[in-house]
Amino acid sequence: MGKIVVKMTTKQGINKKEDETVSFLGNGISFDGKIIFKGTMSIDGHFKGDASSIENLLVGENALIESNIDVSSIIIHGEIHGNIHACEKIQILSTGKVYGDVTSPLVVMEEGALLEGKCIVIH
DSSP states (O other): OOOOOOEEEEEOOSSGGGOEEEEEEOTTOEEEEEEEEEEEEEEOSEEEEEEEEEEEEEEOTTOEEESOEEEEEEEESSEEESOEEEEEEEEEOTTOEEESOEEESOEEEOTTOEEESOEEEOO
């Protein structure tokens, strides 16, 4: 297990209900452990471990994630090795690669995206 320093910013909306905290694991950072975070997490580095307590996950083009993921929604530009469950939406963009099963009520894949696993759409 390692130690990580997370950069957190607050985006302020028109009213206080729209305030959102965003956390980043940047390119060039490698982390092995457990991430627990409420809000939006952006990963552009190498992460291995437990990522089951993140609301919204943005996976950058340089990201390599080795983990099963349980989130509200996820947007994937990079590479994930593990199963993904999203209670709202999974979006795999053209540069995205997923090696594992995906389960969500809504799964969107752009041309060029790679999914090597089962796609289960739930209602």
